[in-house]
Structure formats: structure tokens, C-alpha cells
Amino acid sequence: MDAAFWHERWRANEIGFHQEQGNPLLKAYFERLALAKGARVFIPLCGKTNDIGWLLANGYAVVGAELSEMAVQALFEDLAISPVVDELSDLRHYHAENIDIFVGDIFDLSSELLGEVDAIYDRAALVALPAEMRKSYSQHVVGIAQGAPQLVICFEYDQALQAGPPFSISEAEIRQHYSENYQLERVITVELEGGLKGAVEANEVVWLLKKG
């Protein structure tokens, strides 16, 4: 999936991944990160997720990274926040109180720009990327966020029956990406009602990645 693929998804409004009510598993399991109020949560590949509004409303600060400026503009409209927009060399920085969103390729985001984060929330980020990108993505995110704990929500299904994205991430694969830096806990496995895209049986899996 290259940048053009995602820009076209947003242009054509083919964003089946976007959840109008946010993700229920975030609300149910976010407390497992044991963060203090005011903690800063990094959301890679954030789209215009309504989870950002939920985190802000619950007293957290958010920093996101998203390729699509259209998505980020829609996000701020939904939040009814007017951001300040700064041009950086490779990225554009939308920001307001308690929220920073970097627009552009996440691989252009450095730890200096990101700043300190207390946790990472990955919903539909790792699963959005093809296998050949997932290793570099996972290493980059751990590197720029300096090993901050993660709550990761993945899909598991038979990849032979359906092409991604979203891609299926097996337990072996997530351990391969993250066990060097984290202790992994499979928090819960939930059957996806109606299957993935109404086509294949699938589970949503919540992983808690704590500093090893």
C-alpha cells in the first residue's frame, strides 16, 4: 500500500475502517496502560479516528501521525477545534491545546518532533501495512516513541480467504516484531460480528505491550 492508495481511499471516501463511535476495545482496555491523567498518547496512522475525541475528553493529550491531510482536516472539524498549522521540512504540524497531529509519512517523523509520549495506541495501523513494511514500521514506532508501552488492536483471520488491508497479524508475527522490547500480553480475543467486510470469520485481538 503506497501513499497513492491511501490518498485515493480518502478522496473516494472509501474508509470502512473509520468507526463512528470509536473503538469499544479502547474504552474497555485503555486503563490497562495505567496512565496518569494528562499522559500523552501517540496514535500512529490515526486517520480521523473518534478515539482521539474520547482520549481528549478523558483528560489525555494526543499526538498523531497521518498521511492524509483531508483526514486531518476532517478530524479537527469533528473535534470543533481550529488548529495552528506549521510547515516543517517533510511534514505539516497541526496543533492546538493537548493535540499535535503530524501530516505526512510516519517514516519522516523523528523522536525530536514527536516529543515525549507515555503510550502508543495502535488501532488499524500495523494491520494497514503490507508484510514487507510491518517490520520497519514496528521498529520505527518503537524507536521514535522510545519504547513507550502500547495497546495494539489487530485482526486475525485466514489471509488465504481475503486480501488485506486490513491484514491478519498472527501471534507469532506480533511477538516477532515486539518481543525484543516488550513483555506481550494477549488481553482479549473478540469475534468480529458479521466477519471481516462481511466475508470471512475474523477476531479482533487486543495486545498489551509493556516495557520488558
Ligand SMILES: C[S@@+](CC[C@H](N)C(=O)[O-])C[C@H]1O[C@@H](n2cnc3c(N)ncnc32)[C@H](O)[C@@H]1O
Ligand atoms: C486503516 S486506516 C486506520 C486509521 C485509524 N487508526 C482508525 O482506526 O480509524 C490507516 C491510516 O493510515 C494512514 N497511513 C497509511 N500509510 C501511512 C504512512 N506511511 N504514514 C502515515 N499515515 C499512513 C492512511 O491514510 C489511513 O488513514
